[in-house]
Amino acid sequence: MVEAVIFDIGNVLIEWQPERHYDRIMPEAERRAMFAEIDLHGMNDLIDHGAPFRETVLAWADRYPRWRAEILRWHDDWLQMAAPEIPHSVRLLRALRAKGVPVFSLTNFGVETFALAQLHYPFLREFDRGFVSGHLRMAKPAPAIYERVEAETGLSGAQLLFADDRADNIATAHMRGWKTHRFEDPAGWAARLVAEGLLSAREAG
Known part of the structure; x- marks a missing residue:
């Protein structure tokens, strides 16, 4: 029982559809290229295991300077990704x-x-x-x-x-x-x- x-x-x-949010703020082809190059869901797994949110996203943004601004949106736009x-x-x-x-x-x-x-x-x-x-x-x-x-x-x-x-x-x-x-x-x-x-x-x- x-x-x-x-x-x-x-x-x-x-x-929870981060790709959908990124498709609203950047061309889909670029979003696909970014997600193919960077394991952003892997980054999020670190956060889910207790890693500090802002510091983790900043570290990944520094690691991939080509996509720095877009990676930072994972932090800045988080509530828009976790919606509705x-x-x-x-x-x-x-x-x-x-x-x-x-x-x-x-x-x-x-x-x-x-x-x-x-x-x-x-x-x-x-x-x-x-x-x-x-x-x-x-x-x-x-x-x-x-x-x-x-x-x-x-x-x-x-x-x-x-x-x-x-x-x-x-x-x-x-x-x-x-x-x-x-x-x-x-x-x-x-x-x-x-x-x-x-x-x-x-x-x-």
């Missing part, structure tokens, strides 16, 4: 909490970027428990962060229902016996919550 529901945040509660919120998913979070279902987050997020996100998206302060990679210095899909959730909540296996948009993150949870949902859209997530008996169709609408 599900005792708690766990939400990923990026592309579950908030859209996904309203139906936010309603599901609140509907679960209104029913008394414990709701946790398990997210790859930097320390400073998560603080920014919480200011901009107040619903990110509504979780019963939050497990943020930057604070924990470990990130999905490494098993250790899932173990941390289990240890701190006293829940494991089929007591947990976890939604994430990435197959590798889902795979680790599945290996630990968690119930999982590969998030593609909020309607599918709503249907799963109804199927699990956690919400009625009206509550999930």
Whole structure:
């Protein structure tokens, strides 16, 4: 029986498509060239593991002077990249909490970027428990962060229902016996919550 529901945040509660933002501020061909030359998502992984946000972006900008101005936009435009919120998913979070279902987050997020996100998206302060990679210095899909959730909540296996948009993150949870949902859209997530008996169709609408 599900005792708690766990939400990923990026592309579950908030859209996270950096390439889309860069396509708005530079020609797509140039953006593709930049992302082919520089592992910007790798840079972001360092931040998600707890590296300082501004200093990390500055270091990468210095490393690639051809793209310095564009790389700095990763810092300066961050809230524009982490947007918009996904309203139906936010309603599901609140509907679960209104029913008394414990709701946790398990997210790859930097320390400073998560603080920014919480200011901009107040619903990110509504979780019963939050497990943020930057604070924990470990990130999905490494098993250790899932173990941390289990240890701190006293829940494991089929007591947990976890939604994430990435197959590798889902795979680790599945290996630990968690119930999982590969998030593609909020309607599918709503249907799963109804199927699990956690919400009625009206509550999930």
